[in-house]
Amino acid sequence: MATYKKRGYKPKTKAEQEEVLEENSTTAEVFNTLDESASKTEEWAVKNQNVIIGAIAVVAVxxxxxxxxxxxxxxxxxxxxxxxxxxxxxxxxxxxxxxxxxxxxxxxxxxxxxxxxxxxxxxxxxxxxxxxxxxxxxxxxxxxxxxxxxxxxxxxxxxxSKDEILGPISKGRIGDAFVQLNQPEDALSYYEKAASMNENDYTTPMYLFKAGNVALNLGKTKTALDHFNTIKETYPSSSEASNIDVFIGKAQASL
Structure with a gap:
């Protein structure tokens, strides 16, 4: 077992001399390994300096x-x-x-x-x-x-588009196209996307209303009722809210 020794300490016994020699040998071996690694790294850098410079140049370019x-x-x-x-x-x-x-x-x-x-x-x-x-x-x-x-x-x-109006209108028009193509499930999906994009007092109730009607025709009465109620509660001043109670009644009657 190695023991702590003060600077200038001279080994007295043969066993202590052997221990010091072993420690010095181990230390030298470690430093030699580090030197060899450093030398190899430097050697690699010298050999590949053109590649390194080239890579930096490529990034800059x-x-x-x-x-x-x-x-x-x-x-x-x-x-x-x-x-x-x-x-x-x-x-x-x-x-x-x-x-x-x-x-x-x-x-x-x-x-x-x-x-x-x-x-x-x-x-x-x-x-x-x-x-x-x-x-x-x-x-x-x-x-x-x-x-x-x-x-x-x-x-x-x-x-x-992230525009408050153009974004929803483009999605809503896709919904309109799917209605004309007799693909109501796709139409409902796009109307709901349009309603949730950039929520505002103009496009949101308009597409909630369209989504509600398509959902009602698909037999998705709960979804339709949710959309109609959102118009009534959140957008009471919208044109869609003026007769929304009629549509809420239709949806409730279908439940």
């Missing part, structure tokens, strides 16, 4: 490339896309505002006219830009007005 791409490629491309979409937006708004030949205007909005891009061109040519995302919204709405409900679901499904 990626970061700078990302910043440069955003500044000199992504931002100008996004701006260009919005400019190219202007005419297609005009066609859509003219159709929406009651102009004659609505179907033709919605079609022009989708496919373009007068040598200008339509929404479908914007989606294809400027993929990943805010303009392309917004073009999905316009395209889905245009297809709905053209009674093409499959494409309504497709393009509105590709649109995303």
């Amino acid at each position: 990626v970061v700078l490339g990302y910043l440069g791409y955003n500044k000199f490629v992504a931002e100008p491309k996004a701006s260009e896309a919005m400019n190219e979409m202007f005419k297609a937006q005009q066609y859509f708004e003219q159709a929406l505002n009651g102009a004659t030949a609505k179907d033709s205007l919605y079609t022009l909005s989708l496919n373009g006219g007068e040598g200008k891009y339509g929404m479908l061109d914007i989606i294809e040519e400027y993929s990943g830009t805010p303009a392309a995302n917004l073009a999905n919204y316009y395209a889905g709405m245009a297809y709905y007005n053209l009674n093409d409900y499959q494409n309504t679901v497709k393009y509105l499904g590709d649109f995303s």
